[in-house]
Amino acid sequence: MSGNDDFMHGLGANERALLEKIPILPFRKIAAGMVRAKMRVQFTGWLQYLIPVFPILILALLALVSNLLNIFILGTIFSTLGLLLGIIALVDLVTVKFKLRPPESLPQRNDNLDLFDLMRARHSCRSFQTRKLTEDHRAELMQSVSKHLAEPKIGESPIRFEYISAPLTVWPVVNATEFLVAIAPKEYNRLAVIDVGRSLQKVVMDATRMGLGTCWIGPGADHASIKQNLGEGFNPEKDHIICILAVGYESKFAPLFIRLFNRQISTSRLPLSELFFTDSTFTTPLDIDSPPFNKFGRTYEICQWAPSSYNGQTTRCTAVTDENGALKSFDFYAATAFQYYAPVALGIWAANWEMGTATLGIEGHFTLRSDEEKESLPRYDLSWVKYP
Numbered sequence: 001m002s003g004n005d006d007f008m009h010g011l012g013a014n015e016r017a018l019l020e021k022i023p024i025l026p027f028r029k030i031a032a033g034m035v036r037a038k039m040r041v042q043f044t045g046w047l048q049y050l051i052p053v054f055p056i057l058i059l060a061l062l063a064l065v066s067n068l069l070n071i072f073i074l075g076t077i078f079s080t081l082g083l084l085l086g087i088i089a090l091v092d093l094v095t096v097k098f099k100l101r102p103p104e105s106l107p108q109r110n111d112n113l114d115l116f117d118l119m120r121a122r123h124s125c126r127s128f129q130t131r132k133l134t135e136d137h138r139a140e141l142m143q144s145v146s147k148h149l150a151e152p153k154i155g156e157s158p159i160r161f162e163y164i165s166a167p168l169t170v171w172p173v174v175n176a177t178e179f180l181v182a183i184a185p186k187e188y189n190r191l192a193v194i195d196v197g198r199s200l201q202k203v204v205m206d207a208t209r210m211g212l213g214t215c216w217i218g219p220g221a222d223h224a225s226i227k228q229n230l231g232e233g234f235n236p237e238k239d240h241i242i243c244i245l246a247v248g249y250e251s252k253f254a255p256l257f258i259r260l261f262n263r264q265i266s267t268s269r270l271p272l273s274e275l276f277f278t279d280s281t282f283t284t285p286l287d288i289d290s291p292p293f294n295k296f297g298r299t300y301e302i303c304q305w306a307p308s309s310y311n312g313q314t315t316r317c318t319a320v321t322d323e324n325g326a327l328k329s330f331d332f333y334a335a336t337a338f339q340y341y342a343p344v345a346l347g348i349w350a351a352n353w354e355m356g357t358a359t360l361g362i363e364g365h366f367t368l369r370s371d372e373e374k375e376s377l378p379r380y381d382l383s384w385v386k387y388p
């Protein structure tokens with residue numbers, strides 16, 4: 001960040017990247033001010049409910065203008081739409097913000113699903129029931145945390161997941177009161193960030209099998225409130241919060257804004273031909289239906305449907321073969337320079353890849369190319385090599 005960009009201090013990487021695209025400085029400053037204002041309101045927990053106010057005002061204005069111009073049919077349409085939106089916003093406020101709603105039942109477990117269907121069943125949960133996890137569920141969740149943290153890591157830096165039971169301010173998720181906070185060393189270490197994604201995704205899959213709702217939260221997390229709740233569990237000299245994971249029971253009551261957000265942001269993915277390649281310049285799509293690649297079956301699909309910050313889908317994979325066409329490795333790359341959310345997403349892919357291949361009975365392990373090789377492969381992060 002240059003001296004001229006001081007006004008962007010404290011904004012997230014995503015926001016800064018967007019603002020940097022605005023070429024004219026005064027406009028960039030105004031936009032930064034608007035982003036800051038949005039951040040202030042979003043962390044009060046009211047923005048989800050205030051957003052419908054803007055279209056309601058616009059519809060009211062349009063109705064007024066239509067009536068003034070004697071176009072009464074249009075006036076009636078606009079005012080009816082405004083009224084409907086107003087009623088929905090009011091119901092959301094009462095049922096979600098003020099939590100005046102009938103109690104909801106505990107979800108069913110997903111033990112009947114195979115790993116691939118389980119991964120497709122996972123989606124980000126952005127509206128939670130008000131009840132806390134049962135003791136049994138919490139114990140099972142914490143067992144999963146201990147198990148996956150104890151497994152060998154790709155990097156050597158320690159990572160940990162702290163459990164918090166508190167209504168942290170998060171965006172745009174509502175009514176989440178239980179969280180896992182992913183912490184890595186303060187000094188940046190990319191492999192530690194990848195490890196966070198890899199280990200926490202395995203916890204996410206265990207939680208999904210238990211029937212729990214989860215939502216990864218990175219840019220939407222208010223670090224000040226997390227640190228306050230961690231108290232002595234957070235050492236500002238040594239620790240860095242990478243992201244958090246909201247965990248709980250999904251609620252069928254969700255504000256209109258979240259329902260639209262889920263539909264718009266979360267339900268699409270890039271085709272496999274834009275994710276898997278045969279070359280490190282990502283030009284030739286991998287033919288996943290031909291040998292030897294076809295034996296990896298739905299593993300490609302579960303990487304495609306992996307979660308990523310704002311569904312940015314920043315991970316790419318190339319299959320490396322020898323001169324005879326025999327598979328040497330699958331190499332994983334980050335398509336963007338983001339320091340945190342891209343390696344987290346790559347770690348999530350790594351977890352899905354190894355869970356998928358293990359389910360298919362294909363054994364392999366993660367490894368890193370030599371520093372010399374890495375120099376010619378910008379954005380390379382990790383390789384998966386099949387045991388012979």
Ligand SMILES: Cc1cc2nc3c(=O)[nH]c(=O)nc-3n(C[C@H](O)[C@H](O)[C@H](O)COP(=O)(O)O)c2cc1C
Pocket residue numbers: 122123124125126171172173215216217218219220221243265266267305306307308309310311341344345348
């Ligand atoms: C590292 C990371 C950070 C994320 N941050 C947020 C967030 O701040 N707020 C949010 O609502 N969702 C967040 N998400 C969830 C993504 O928006 C979501 O995974 C993506 O839209 C795909 O949708 P799906 O999880 O339902 O498949 C995050 C996901 C990841 C992996």
